[in-house]
Amino acid sequence: MKDTSLEFYDGLADTYHLIFKNWHETVQWQGAFFDKFIRSLYAEEQExxxxxxxxxxxxxxxxxxxxxxxxxxxxTDISPKSIERAKKEADKLGVHVHFGVADFRSLEQDISGQFDVVLSADNAIPHLLTDEDLREACRNLYAKLGNKGLLVLSIRDYDDIIQNKQRATVPRVMDKGKRIVFQVWDWAEGGNHYITNQFIMQEIDGSWRTEVSSTSYRALLRTELSAILEEAGFADIRWHMPSESGFYQPIVTARKS
Incomplete structure (x- = not known):
C-alpha cells in the first residue's frame, strides 16, 4: 500500500481545522492536557x-x-504546507515555536540537538506501513531524546477496531448543520492496512461543497508497537488508555534507557 501521507496533509493544510468543532479550542485543550500529562510523568527535576x-x-x-x-x-512535520500554516497560526497566537520539515525516519539527520520529550499525537505513527519503516522511525525518535528522555505517542485503539474492521466514523454535524465531517475506511484484503477517505462537506452561499482527501494507515496493535519500541532501546513502556488518561486515544509512553 502506497505511503500517501505527504500528499494528504499538504492537501488538507488550508482546511484541516474544519475537522474539529472549534480548532482553536482544541489547541488550548490539548496544550493543557499534554502539559499536565507530561509533567505527571517527567521524573527528573527540571530547571x-x-x-x-x-x-x-x-x-x-x-x-x-x-x-x-x-x-x-x-x-516538525513531513508536510511543508502544514508547516507554513502552523507558522502563520503561531504568529497569530504570539507564541514562539521553532518549525522544520522532517520525516520520522530521518529526524536524526534533519533536526539538530536532543530533547527532554518527543511527542507524536493524533495517530501519525500508523502512517508507517511496514515494520522496516516503524523500526527506522523508532530509532530516530530514540536518537532525538536526551538521557532518560520521555517519548509520548497517541494512536487509535486498533486492538478494538481490528475486531470488526470499522468501515466509517459517525458523521459530526457542526455550524448549525452547515458543516459535516466523517471518514470512510477501505480495508485492504487479507491485511491490516486501510485507506481513510476524509470527507469535509460545507454549505457555502446555499450550495454544498465536498472535499475528499485520502491516505493510508496500518492498523497498528499495541503489542506490535511496544515490541518495536523495545527493539529500538526504549524502556518503561506503558499504555495509558482513555478511561485512565482522559485523552481520546490510547497513549504509549517510553523512556530512553
Whole structure:
C-alpha cells in the first residue's frame, strides 16, 4: 500500500481545522492536557522549560498549545504546507515555536540537538506501513531524546477496531448543520492496512461543497508497537488508555534507557 501521507496533509493544510468543532479550542485543550500529562510523568527535576520535539505537528494542534505553557517547542512535520500554516497560526497566537520539515525516519539527520520529550499525537505513527519503516522511525525518535528522555505517542485503539474492521466514523454535524465531517475506511484484503477517505462537506452561499482527501494507515496493535519500541532501546513502556488518561486515544509512553 502506497505511503500517501505527504500528499494528504499538504492537501488538507488550508482546511484541516474544519475537522474539529472549534480548532482553536482544541489547541488550548490539548496544550493543557499534554502539559499536565507530561509533567505527571517527567521524573527528573527540571530547571527552566522542558524542551520538546513535536515530530508530527501538522498545523500545530499540540505544538501551539504547549508553547503557551512552560515548554520550549520544536515542531516538525513531513508536510511543508502544514508547516507554513502552523507558522502563520503561531504568529497569530504570539507564541514562539521553532518549525522544520522532517520525516520520522530521518529526524536524526534533519533536526539538530536532543530533547527532554518527543511527542507524536493524533495517530501519525500508523502512517508507517511496514515494520522496516516503524523500526527506522523508532530509532530516530530514540536518537532525538536526551538521557532518560520521555517519548509520548497517541494512536487509535486498533486492538478494538481490528475486531470488526470499522468501515466509517459517525458523521459530526457542526455550524448549525452547515458543516459535516466523517471518514470512510477501505480495508485492504487479507491485511491490516486501510485507506481513510476524509470527507469535509460545507454549505457555502446555499450550495454544498465536498472535499475528499485520502491516505493510508496500518492498523497498528499495541503489542506490535511496544515490541518495536523495545527493539529500538526504549524502556518503561506503558499504555495509558482513555478511561485512565482522559485523552481520546490510547497513549504509549517510553523512556530512553
Amino acid at each position: 527552566g522549560p522542558i524542551h520538546i520535539l513535536d515530530a508530527s505537528c501538522g498545523i500545530g494542534t499540540q505544538a501551539l498549545g504547549l508553547a503557551q505553557h512552560d515548554f520550549t517547542v520544536t515542531a
